[in-house]
Amino acid sequence: MSHLKVVVTRNIGAAALDILNQQKGLNVVLWDSEDRVVEKDWLDANIKDAHGLLVVFTEKINEELVTKAGPNLKAVSTMSVGVDHVELPVLAKRGIKLGYTPNVLTDAVADISVMLALMASRNVGQAISIAQEGKWPGLPWSPFGFCGPQISTSSAMGLPTPRTITAGFLGFGRIARATLNRLIGFGITHALYTDSGKNTDPDEEHEKKDFSIPVTRAKDFMQVARESDIVFVLTPGGKETYHLVGEEFLQAMKSTAVLINPSRGTVVDSDALAKACREGWIWGAGVDVIEGEPNVGSDHPLIKEPRCVVLPHIGSATTETRTAMARLAAENVVAGVLGQPLPAEYPVSQ
Numbered sequence: 001m002s003h004l005k006v007v008v009t010r011n012i013g014a015a016a017l018d019i020l021n022q023q024k025g026l027n028v029v030l031w032d033s034e035d036r037v038v039e040k041d042w043l044d045a046n047i048k049d050a051h052g053l054l055v056v057f058t059e060k061i062n063e064e065l066v067t068k069a070g071p072n073l074k075a076v077s078t079m080s081v082g083v084d085h086v087e088l089p090v091l092a093k094r095g096i097k098l099g100y101t102p103n104v105l106t107d108a109v110a111d112i113s114v115m116l117a118l119m120a121s122r123n124v125g126q127a128i129s130i131a132q133e134g135k136w137p138g139l140p141w142s143p144f145g146f147c148g149p150q151i152s153t154s155s156a157m158g159l160p161t162p163r164t165i166t167a168g169f170l171g172f173g174r175i176a177r178a179t180l181n182r183l184i185g186f187g188i189t190h191a192l193y194t195d196s197g198k199n200t201d202p203d204e205e206h207e208k209k210d211f212s213i214p215v216t217r218a219k220d221f222m223q224v225a226r227e228s229d230i231v232f233v234l235t236p237g238g239k240e241t242y243h244l245v246g247e248e249f250l251q252a253m254k255s256t257a258v259l260i261n262p263s264r265g266t267v268v269d270s271d272a273l274a275k276a277c278r279e280g281w282i283w284g285a286g287v288d289v290i291e292g293e294p295n296v297g298s299d300h301p302l303i304k305e306p307r308c309v310v311l312p313h314i315g316s317a318t319t320e321t322r323t324a325m326a327r328l329a330a331e332n333v334v335a336g337v338l339g340q341p342l343p344a345e346y347p348v349s350q
């Protein structure tokens with residue numbers, strides 16, 4: 001049997017590389033670095049005649065690359081749940097399959113979504129810098145120092161009227177629902193969501209009804225802005241959601257609310273968000289992604305904004321999750337080049 005060439009654009013770890021190397025008949029060509037993006041010259045020199053391509057989301061999969069690969073290319077596998085770096089019509093036109101890594105990262109990203117909501121509402125960004133910059137000695141404990149809105153509810157606080165806390169979701173897929181499940185444990189009382197309406201999976205429709213608090217599809221996405229105490233941006237990236245959250249949305253939010261973006265930087269207009277934090281339209285923000293990343297220096301408006309907590313895209317970064325993503329990406333590309341059903345295939349024709 002002639003060899004099937006699989007080009008891998010990042011060292012995705014021993015567990016996943018073993019899956020590829022142990023598969024008979026594969027010729028694995030690896031860009032052997034974990035943290036350096038593949039060089040264009042290397043890729044151009046190696047992609048020719050590839051049957052399979054395994055990438056991470058820093059690579060753009062477009063007409064130029066697919067043409068360079070040539071007619072053998074049967075499958076592209078990305079070690080990510082997001083596919084906004086892939087030009088889907090280009091793959092559809094050539095009948096190339098796309099593998100991705102949903103489900104395995106849901107819990108890790110839901111965990112970080114809740115963490116960002118807590119960090120943003122409780123001023124953790126400012127609090128950590130005070131400790132690290134040695135300013136704590138001048139700041140004795142003070143009754144209302146660092147106070148922010150509480151995103152949990154409890155009757156023990158003895159408030160005269162029970163509080164309602166609404167979590168709003170732009171996008172209500174797996175990660176949003178897992179985030180909501182965690183927050184129900186915190187005592188939030190309502191959830192509102194918008195989604196693309198494209199999902200027709202009956203299991204997902206069932207799951208949406210499966211919560212112990214009222215979960216309502218919003219009339220439009222501005223209702224999510226107006227009524228939520230925490231807004232989670234959990235939509236896919238790409239043209240359809242570009243700057244969905246801008247000045248109009250942020251101005252409509254409650255001044256005590258926080259905006260959390262663990263999805264794609266392009267969904268939120270960074271300048272508008274920085275202004276919203278600075279001018280107090282909202283309480284604060286927590287983002288794991290920023291448009292233009294990783295070229296986000298210390299002079300970026302969101303990094304400079306004390307009420308915005310910024311993480312450098314670490315949502316799925318647990319050892320267990322990244323290992324599972326890498327393994328699934330390897331299994332997808334193997335199945336794709338062998339002409340078998342992919343364990344997790346993204347439909348390229350929408």
Ligand SMILES: O=CC(=O)O
Binds near residue numbers: 057080081105316
């Ligand atoms: O952002 C990470 C992913 O899409 O998996």
